[in-house]
Amino acid sequence: MALTIFILQLAVCILAFPFYLLNFLGLWNRFCKKLFPYFLVRFSVMYNERMASKKQELFSNLQDFVGPSGKLSLLEVGCGTGANFKFYPPGSRVTCIDPNPNFEKFLIKSIAENRHLQFERFVVATGENMHQVADGSMDVVICTLVLCSVQNEEQILQEVLRVLRPGGAFYFMEHVAAEHSTWNYFWQQVLQPVWYLVFDGCNLTRESWKALERVSFSKLKLQHIRAPLSVEVVCPHIYGYAVK
Numbered sequence: 001m002a003l004t005i006f007i008l009q010l011a012v013c014i015l016a017f018p019f020y021l022l023n024f025l026g027l028w029n030r031f032c033k034k035l036f037p038y039f040l041v042r043f044s045v046m047y048n049e050r051m052a053s054k055k056q057e058l059f060s061n062l063q064d065f066v067g068p069s070g071k072l073s074l075l076e077v078g079c080g081t082g083a084n085f086k087f088y089p090p091g092s093r094v095t096c097i098d099p100n101p102n103f104e105k106f107l108i109k110s111i112a113e114n115r116h117l118q119f120e121r122f123v124v125a126t127g128e129n130m131h132q133v134a135d136g137s138m139d140v141v142i143c144t145l146v147l148c149s150v151q152n153e154e155q156i157l158q159e160v161l162r163v164l165r166p167g168g169a170f171y172f173m174e175h176v177a178a179e180h181s182t183w184n185y186f187w188q189q190v191l192q193p194v195w196y197l198v199f200d201g202c203n204l205t206r207e208s209w210k211a212l213e214r215v216s217f218s219k220l221k222l223q224h225i226r227a228p229l230s231v232e233v234v235c236p237h238i239y240g241y242a243v244k
């Protein structure tokens with residue numbers, strides 16, 4: 001099986017040769033960072049349509065975490081184009097973090113379309129190092145489709161714990177590795193190297209629930225589902241929230 005996967009990986013990589021060439025020349029990364037927001041803005045519309053009921057369900061109890069200030073202090077990590085803004089309760093004070101500065105103009109548009117929110121700032125940083133955000137300053141932190149592309153899941157989750165106030169919550173919705181006995185997992189492994197290159201560092205076989213279980217949240221509410229998306233390899237999903 002391992003050999004079959006390797007041979008198929010090789011075949012897919014050969015088909016993707018132009019990408020590898022650009023990558024080798026150091027051009028792909030720059031190009032990809034610029035282009036990715038345009039792709040994501042389209043993808044997010046489709047994703048929000050298909051996942052509307054799940055996102056509504058997930059975010060329905062955000063209000064429960066409003067802190068003493070009376071307004072929800074919310075940090076979105078890996079915010080991308082701001083596809084989740086419409087699900088946040090009115091008056092939420094939203095801070096955004098993303099390492100890719102090219103998202104700013106898309107964020108500005110989303111902010112303009114979501115006047116029910118109070119936008120605080122956009123910080124260009126990775127989730128692994130959010131030193132610009134003070135300890136215990138957030139009621140909730142949100143990540144959707146982010147843990148697949150971070151360098152170090154546990155480091156991000158430690159940072160999330162640091163910026164959350166005690167009793168605050170971390171909300172997530174992520175695509176993850178399929179069950180190992182399935183054909184889907186087989187294809188996830190075959191496509192992985194090329195997918196990683198083309199989709200800005202997205203890893204198809206992350207078992208993100210394990211990282212969430214390892215980090216010391218006081219409560220973890222997590223569900224595995226098959227998301228109704230048309231690309232099978234990203235259908236296995238987890239979503240839920242964890243309380244500090």
Ligand SMILES: C[S@@+](CC[C@H](N)C(=O)[O-])C[C@H]1O[C@@H](n2cnc3c(N)ncnc32)[C@H](O)[C@@H]1O
Pocket residue numbers: 040044077078079080081082083084097098099100103125126127128143144145146149150151
């Ligand atoms: C697939 S997009 C999802 C965007 C958005 N959260 C959504 O649901 O539409 C992945 C996002 O994670 C960001 N990202 C990549 N590496 C990251 C890291 N180490 N820390 C925080 N965000 C990261 C990317 O720039 C991109 O905006």
Ligand SMILES: *[C@@H]1O[C@H](CO)[C@@H](O)[C@H](O)[C@H]1NC(C)=O
Pocket residue numbers: 196203204205206207
């Ligand atoms: C993707 O995730 C899997 C499982 O965590 C890991 O074994 C693999 O090395 C990762 N690939 C990349 C390119 O980070």
